[in-house]
Amino acid sequence: MLKSSKRYPDVEDGMYRARFSKPLKPDVAKFVSSVEEDARIFEADVLGSIAHVKMLGERGYIPEREARSIIVALADILRDFKRGKVRLSPEHEDVHELVEALLVKRVGLKVGGKMHMGRSRNDQVALDLRIFARREIVEVCRLINKLQRTLLELAGRHVDTIIPLYTHTQQAQVGSLGHYLLYCRDMLRRDLDRLLDCYRRVNESPLGACAVGGTSFKLDRVRTAKLLGFDGLVENSIDAVSSRDFAVECIANLAILMANLSRMAEDLILWSSQEFGYIEIADEYASPSSVMPQKKNPCSLELIRARSGKVYGSLLRLLTLLKGIPMGYNRDLQESKPPLWESFDVAKSSLAVMDGVYATLRVNADSFAKGCEKGFLTALDLAEVIVRETGISFREAHAIVGKLVKSKSESGKTFRDVTAEELTKMVEEVSGKVVDGFCLKAALDPYKALRSRASRGSPSPAETMRMVRQRKRELRKYSRRIEALERREREVEEKLTQGCF
């Protein structure tokens, strides 16, 4: 645009700057231009333009022949872009101006200059962002589903692998690795649901809102929406160009996803420490030290954990820029692009890496089992048996077992050292009831304790296996839904670029 006089001798001083005396200074052009980051929406922008021109032609605002030649030229520009033949440089303020300039170059101002009737960069960029976001949502959903599949596979193989469950990073109860993996999967399923809910709000067309107050051309907004695969309109014209709530919602959902992944990463990092020693990350996902030859660092997991911060930061960046800005498009909104790009990138790569980590994970079932003997992991199981056998209240049984733990731990012993007689005596003293010590002693065995868990959603192998099966069925349903969305995306693109409407 800065040198536009050379390119369009007919329109002195650039396409849009007719009332200005001076061009932007080069450093200011760099400061305000979004053209480099706009690479991500180049395709969406061209598709939007094709749909718009198609509709203008149908409505008679552009002669059919001219409309066709514009569409052909746009499809051509898109091909050039995909082949890396389009240079994105800050002399253009943004991709919208660039595409219009490229078009005018090919078909001339008289024809190309018609593309922008009834339209503004304000509704255009909102359109492009929505097309971009909905595609990325689908891709993230696909990756979540892939990770879910890996987790469910692994869970199915580990319904009997006992592990210590933790609260407060302290050993709490015996559980199973399979059950733990279902927990991870269930978190991710909600992430998926949130994104699919969000998709509905993203997938509404702002096109046709023009600058902010609509246009006197009788545009067919429903037609362009359909051509572009939208489910509805952002109807009010101010709303269509001003609102970025859909973008915040996307990033907020990704931030929650990353918080979940950071927690999954943390468990794996702890488990692969020398002290825990329960698992080993595959070499392909670990890094060495430049100086300590023995090191095997779970770097990919640490980066997943840390990059939650990147998405949090992006979320706050977007929220900050929206705070207190007035109605309509403000240039501030340009800054909503990078946080959106970056958040999707982080989420996608983190999901893929987490999937790989789990797919190649080495589980030390023996270490897990040994770990289950360190603490007093079955204390609650014992208390529950006491309640059942004696009828005393849980609170009393809790106190009895508490004292047992205290005396054993002070003398450096574990539950292994407790005898059946001891248990009988202890319970009798407090409750006055004589119970079978062997029955109590059995409750202390981690494997038996695990199998005794009777509540729904608990880690007993049977219940875990039931959940694995149910979730595999659910997975297939989600896959079909995601594939349908992917298919629609491809169809829209093909239809518009090949001109078969």
Add this chain to the structure above:
Amino acid sequence: MLKSSKRYPDVEDGMYRARFSKPLKPDVAKFVSSVEEDARIFEADVLGSIAHVKMLGERGYIPEREARSIIVALADILRDFKRGKVRLSPEHEDVHELVEALLVKRVGLKVGGKMHMGRSRNDQVALDLRIFARREIVEVCRLINKLQRTLLELAGRHVDTIIPLYTHTQQAQVGSLGHYLLYCRDMLRRDLDRLLDCYRRVNESPLGACAVGGTSFKLDRVRTAKLLGFDGLVENSIDAVSSRDFAVECIANLAILMANLSRMAEDLILWSSQEFGYIEIADEYASPSSVMPQKKNPCSLELIRARSGKVYGSLLRLLTLLKGIPMGYNRDLQESKPPLWESFDVAKSSLAVMDGVYATLRVNADSFAKGCEKGFLTALDLAEVIVRETGISFREAHAIVGKLVKSKSESGKTFRDVTAEELTKMVEEVSGKVVDGFCLKAALDPYKALRSRASRGSPSPAETMRMVRQRKRELRKYSRRIEALERREREVEEKLTQGCF
């Protein structure tokens, strides 16, 4: 709890601390206790306990008579609490311990001590938070709906009130106040939708997950879920106690709502400045200066704008605490309560105040109209007419009008000073076509320009009125839905506290 030995001589050193030698230091007790902030979930906690005990009775884990006496005592404790008779002090770690202590005081340890079987504070607090959050969501939805009604009423009265629309805080196009208000309403409708989507994920019961790994008691989790008005379960026991994604989702949605309200506030603040002078906030919503007698400050709006930051901060706070914490309940999660409380509070009071501001707003329609003459607000309308009348491309017409604006603005003139002849001549020079200058001149009139907007969602009075009517119908649907949720909440409470299951 610190002095519990006095209260429960049978259970030395507090209910839960049997294995500990020392109580918490008073300042540490204060540091770790959440009992004061737990006032908000006292009721939910008691309701959860009633449902749990009811189910235990049905399953035969507690004799029917004992279960009934516990339930009666709990209902009584809740009544006391509502009458302000329960003291919340940091000697109790949290509300769960407090309620159990109060119960034991009334019915004795042998009976009261049974309440906690198959349950832990970990699933309890998750339950309480979800009951709290779902109620607050409904209340926020009700307030959004109320504000929507106010906006729609006002919009209906101002479909003909012209106002300048802005982009970049610069006058852009002529619009109408009614259309602007619809924009505000449409943003809020999405906020409402997001919260209703979120409600589904909030309204799942974690009760019965126990500490983290389930229990050997055969609890009926579906039964307690139904008693408490839940639509489903958070099934996996680790998930049930570890996850707070539902809380982040709530706050994220409230943050978006506040971002929207902050933008609405900004417009009103600008419009009530001396320079804009388009509206006047009612005295009841304004504050004076302690020193400048002429001041009338839109303080309530400034606080809405600023308090978006409070919710943003709460969102970050919750996301931060979740980042990288391991599986299971960690005490960190206690810190998820205050940001939840505060975010709902800010949202509710801001919505109520915004509703009041709009309900009492004085609109200076004359000033708005005068404001529409300052800039060159109908430049786009003129360009569009030129396109229609001459058939030249929009980009060329844009350049023509750009030059006209430049020459007028440099000589300190406005569109009022443009004559029909001038327009005819100008267009002819560039396009070579002779058009009726009066037709062009007409396009410069704000009222005519407004009426000529033909696109869907535009501010033309007819289109605006259509949207007002459509949205009023929608409003009624939402109202019915919200009322149904309110009704269910009341029924759950009544059933549980009056013992008629």
Add this chain to the structure above:
Amino acid sequence: MLKSSKRYPDVEDGMYRARFSKPLKPDVAKFVSSVEEDARIFEADVLGSIAHVKMLGERGYIPEREARSIIVALADILRDFKRGKVRLSPEHEDVHELVEALLVKRVGLKVGGKMHMGRSRNDQVALDLRIFARREIVEVCRLINKLQRTLLELAGRHVDTIIPLYTHTQQAQVGSLGHYLLYCRDMLRRDLDRLLDCYRRVNESPLGACAVGGTSFKLDRVRTAKLLGFDGLVENSIDAVSSRDFAVECIANLAILMANLSRMAEDLILWSSQEFGYIEIADEYASPSSVMPQKKNPCSLELIRARSGKVYGSLLRLLTLLKGIPMGYNRDLQESKPPLWESFDVAKSSLAVMDGVYATLRVNADSFAKGCEKGFLTALDLAEVIVRETGISFREAHAIVGKLVKSKSESGKTFRDVTAEELTKMVEEVSGKVVDGFCLKAALDPYKALRSRASRGSPSPAETMRMVRQRKRELRKYSRRIEALERREREVEEKLTQGCF
């Protein structure tokens, strides 16, 4: 103020609302009032008023006798407040209005009404915030110093206690507990420095800036600044009332402090897990489980870790509200108070609790020592000896030791199982040089390895002890500096409230 007509029959409709027809609605009053949160600056506000009136008296703007009676009444109001006799209720917009109202009640409007000349709530609140913040900074510095002392005491006792040092949560090198504690202390020392730097910018007086544009009264701003213990002025009157950068700086520094404390807490939480088992938190700082009798949860540390999020959130909240607000006091700025209050509160209580945790910590030196044998903690030490003994490059030595570690770890062995001969052979194969295997074997011993660390700042016992001594000297210097600031604060308060200027 709402009922002010009853209190000041002479000034109808409140002190400040002369031009308004209607009072604030009660719920709006609650929404806009800061009077409850203003309890924290009540004292600062009264002190500021005393200094202002004293100066007005000296300048002859208030007759000496009247000035004295105002000052006496203000001191009296402060006493009442400290005794809990002043009710803070939202019918007053803020503490400034409340104090003026209380004054007028005591000395009448004719005299009391003079206090506010040449002053506005805008410079008043900036003043109060700065007095509050500087006091809190000093208190935080005192608590940091206290924690430093505890750390240094403990460090001095543990210069020989070997521990594994970690990178990536993987064992890296042998270190000592004493040296680790110095790391914690050194972080905190920078926190202290940052706060003392910040103190200088906080401790400048805005008083006398009036509303925003100064006053026609010839106030002596330097005099009031001195009376109130300030080191300088915020000179420009717009700056004095608009700027809250000092508050952001305070919170940013506290956020860094909390990040540091959260990392210290994380290490302790890991170390007190069953798997690490290196330390034990004292009972007074731990919490039990309501359901698992064996649990001892490091809740106070988890809350320190989590509350970093509270300060991060406060920081964001303040930054958000400042973003894009125009010059001068905006009511938005009222929202800068709570994040300031809360951040100081969190920092102070977290420091105190961390101090207590360390003061009562039980260190299992044996477990630490055993932990040092698990990994290949002295691999780097071995590589360095090889370099010294053979002259081969470090990178080659690194590769040699890497292979050794690989072969040992694959066969489930540790460095204990490596023989001197093996080492000699291994080095000879690669480097062609024959070295004394016993010398190499010695490098694998953790204690010897520790003592061999020669670089400055390393954990060798001698270097650690040198650092402990140096830092103890530094501690004393800081203590004197902090005490001087505390003393000044007390003197300002005494002088102003007792009228001995």
Add this chain to the structure above:
Amino acid sequence: MLKSSKRYPDVEDGMYRARFSKPLKPDVAKFVSSVEEDARIFEADVLGSIAHVKMLGERGYIPEREARSIIVALADILRDFKRGKVRLSPEHEDVHELVEALLVKRVGLKVGGKMHMGRSRNDQVALDLRIFARREIVEVCRLINKLQRTLLELAGRHVDTIIPLYTHTQQAQVGSLGHYLLYCRDMLRRDLDRLLDCYRRVNESPLGACAVGGTSFKLDRVRTAKLLGFDGLVENSIDAVSSRDFAVECIANLAILMANLSRMAEDLILWSSQEFGYIEIADEYASPSSVMPQKKNPCSLELIRARSGKVYGSLLRLLTLLKGIPMGYNRDLQESKPPLWESFDVAKSSLAVMDGVYATLRVNADSFAKGCEKGFLTALDLAEVIVRETGISFREAHAIVGKLVKSKSESGKTFRDVTAEELTKMVEEVSGKVVDGFCLKAALDPYKALRSRASRGSPSPAETMRMVRQRKRELRKYSRRIEALERREREVEEKLTQGCF
């Protein structure tokens, strides 16, 4: 490194991965590599290596000749990098590995492999970040100073240009543009001070801390620190590699700077609206609309406002990643680079653009003056005169003027319409005193009101001019200080790369 076997046939499977069986997968390599973002620290990394090798040579750890050849090769690598001849690709984990690989390529493993003795990537990256940060701090300080100069120049020319001052976006008092500009400058001066304070903490050398626990080589850490221009050491070796508080401090200071710039931008955006109309941004800093020919959008200012959010986001990103990570280097810390890069970039470009906007700003002094007549801007001035003339209390005078404003504004009048008689009568009624109405009337004149401001820091032309002069002197001092820091930076670079130590 992935293909390193080809490059260094002697060290199979890469320099650092001796104990690993498998290389990183390409997508994981991309996920964990920081090499692209490391371009920013390439130079710092090489300088650090030169200093380290120089010292190793002096200490006799590397033969003098070998040391020299390494240094020459490193300087050569740096030259190549600056000429764009070094490819940064994710097959290298980071810049440290890349530089070592490039070195080994040139001088062979036997010599080049010695560079890394007594050093680790952990202390290296901390070193590089500190060198980077200190240079950027100096550059930001230079740009702040440049903007200060522009503001002071403009202020000197506008001490008599009256403008309305605002609180709550409502006209408050008469001020001058010069005085307003001093407010902007004074904010920026504190930003500068904060950064210079921060510089001291940044400019300490971590080099020599090795991995985390020091080294058995007797490194001279003070020597390398001096060679690299540091003022001191980060002494404790754990601290040296673990801590990033200096980076948070940098970004926090930049966030405050951006908050300040966002406020300055907001004022200018408002002032250039049609309704305010007080200033005009130069064409070089404004953007047109693609569709509305009349638009001139202050885009560069909007982007400054919005980009505050980018720095806020970066701050929170860094704080988030630090939260709760354990001691030592964790890969999470890698993520501290991009927020640091981005924050400095945003700050530098925003300062430069703001400087340009002010340097080319067109001020409409007439509009400002007219704006001063709209509200009741001199109400406080009138109240103060009444106090002086009658001796009644300020609170009473405030009420009198409040009523005057109310009656005038209700009848659509301004202060222009008030007569001297009216004023006399009004004051007499309330105070019983007869005063000269003309004296009161004079107080209503904006110019007279401005000149009457007597307090220090107020906008009276004389006081403003005094402040301009004082600040110009201060500016020169800062300039000298900044130049000295720039000079030192250049000298360090020259000395190290040209080998003249």
